[in-house]
Amino acid sequence: MKELFLYIIECIICSGLFLAIYRLCIVRHTAFWVSRLFLLLAMMGACTIPLLQIPVWPSETMVVTLPLLWDTHGDAPDVESLTIPSTGNWLTWIYIFGVGIMLIRMSLPLFRAMKLERKSKAMVHGAYSLVVSKDVQNAFSSLRTVYLPLMENKDEEQMVMMHEESHLRHFHIAERWLIELLKAFCWFNPFVWIASRYLVEIQEMEADVDVLHQGIDLTAYRQMLLKQTIGLDEGWVCNFSPSFMKVRMLAMTEKRHNRNKRMWILLPMLGLATLCFGFTIKPLPSASEAEKGNGVVVSGRVVDGQTGEPVVGAIIMEMGSTKGIITDLKGEFHLETEKDKKLKFLMIDYETRTFQVNELGESEEIRLTKTKK
Numbered sequence: 001m002k003e004l005f006l007y008i009i010e011c012i013i014c015s016g017l018f019l020a021i022y023r024l025c026i027v028r029h030t031a032f033w034v035s036r037l038f039l040l041l042a043m044m045g046a047c048t049i050p051l052l053q054i055p056v057w058p059s060e061t062m063v064v065t066l067p068l069l070w071d072t073h074g075d076a077p078d079v080e081s082l083t084i085p086s087t088g089n090w091l092t093w094i095y096i097f098g099v100g101i102m103l104i105r106m107s108l109p110l111f112r113a114m115k116l117e118r119k120s121k122a123m124v125h126g127a128y129s130l131v132v133s134k135d136v137q138n139a140f141s142s143l144r145t146v147y148l149p150l151m152e153n154k155d156e157e158q159m160v161m162m163h164e165e166s167h168l169r170h171f172h173i174a175e176r177w178l179i180e181l182l183k184a185f186c187w188f189n190p191f192v193w194i195a196s197r198y199l200v201e202i203q204e205m206e207a208d209v210d211v212l213h214q215g216i217d218l219t220a221y222r223q224m225l226l227k228q229t230i231g232l233d234e235g236w237v238c239n240f241s242p243s244f245m246k247v248r249m250l251a252m253t254e255k256r257h258n259r260n261k262r263m264w265i266l267l268p269m270l271g272l273a274t275l276c277f278g279f280t281i282k283p284l285p286s287a288s289e290a291e292k293g294n295g296v297v298v299s300g301r302v303v304d305g306q307t308g309e310p311v312v313g314a315i316i317m318e319m320g321s322t323k324g325i326i327t328d329l330k331g332e333f334h335l336e337t338e339k340d341k342k343l344k345f346l347m348i349d350y351e352t353r354t355f356q357v358n359e360l361g362e363s364e365e366i367r368l369t370k371t372k373k
Contacts, residue, residue: 010277015046015191032206034263052278102184113142141167156224166207205251299334300364314347
């Protein structure tokens with residue numbers, strides 16, 4: 001898996017690009033189901049593509065020749081005054097803590113719904129269950145159950161029930177589960193949160209249009225919505241949300257374009273994102289170069305001996321020459337040398353280690369120990 005910090009940056013960039021395409025080409029130009037599908041696939045792609053590590057082998061192995069920084073036959077200079085902070089451990093723990101908080105936040109509305117269902121007797125209403133309780137302030141639906149407050153106006157109650165049944169028919173709750181899981185594991189990504197809000201807008205507008213298509217009067221339905229928006233927000237379950245009311249009112253009479261073929265723009269965008277963030281360079285030597293004379297290419301990875309985190313920027317020097325290379329962001333290195341040579345591994349705040357080339361394997365893991373202060 002890529003380093004966490006790099007993954008965060010790439011995930012944010014990917015989701016931002018996909019969301020920009022959604023706003024420019026998809027919203028209000030396609031059917032509701034196309035907009036919903038685009039948002040879900042785009043955010044899933046943005047969160048998973050940076051995790052890919054598709055190997056790419058260049059035609060030649062590039063070797064960097066470094067200037068002689070110090071006598072390679074002696075020890076490295078004293079660099080105790082220089083420190084490079086390591087962010088790997090605390091960043092990982094912050095991420096795990098955030099995921100835990102988000103998962104707890106995600107489960108609370110479900111627990112509230114289960115508590116309401118146990119407290120109030122559920123009634124069978126067609127293909128769904130119905131719970132009517134004074135503890136419900138805003139109508140909402142969860143799984144296969146609709147939760148309604150006590151309402152004196154039966155016509156309004158019917159309209160609310162039709163709205164919530166539309167959510168259940170279109171499996172909006174499953175989409176909410178998916179986007180909330182993405183928010184939990186990518187809580188650091190503001191664009192996933194924005195996409196979640198856009199998804200809610202689309203779902204609410206789709207349910208509104210479904211109700212009006214069943215012959216409900218537009219004015220009466222709008223008045224009912226205004227009444228229902230006063231109350232608690234049940235969280236991620238499908239409900240009436242006050243913040244979207246203006247958009248929903250306009251969408252009821254807005255004619256949407258039927259340009260569903262725009263959905264296919266997602267494919268080249270996913271391909272472009274994969275090309276930018278899904279590949280990793282794996283330089284390997286050709287067999288002829290490796291077998292020529294005494295030459296050999298040493299590959300491996302330098303890690304912290306205690307934490308196992310990659311050591312970025314470590315210097316691998318061939319003793320007796322100025323040939324060397326620096327580890328990349330994954331702590332990996334590839335150096336062309338000779339079998340009878342010795343390699344010295346140096347890094348600030350770490351003890352220097354020396355190895356005979358013929359003692360190293362094809363993909364050796366070099367563990368460096370931090371110096372004692």
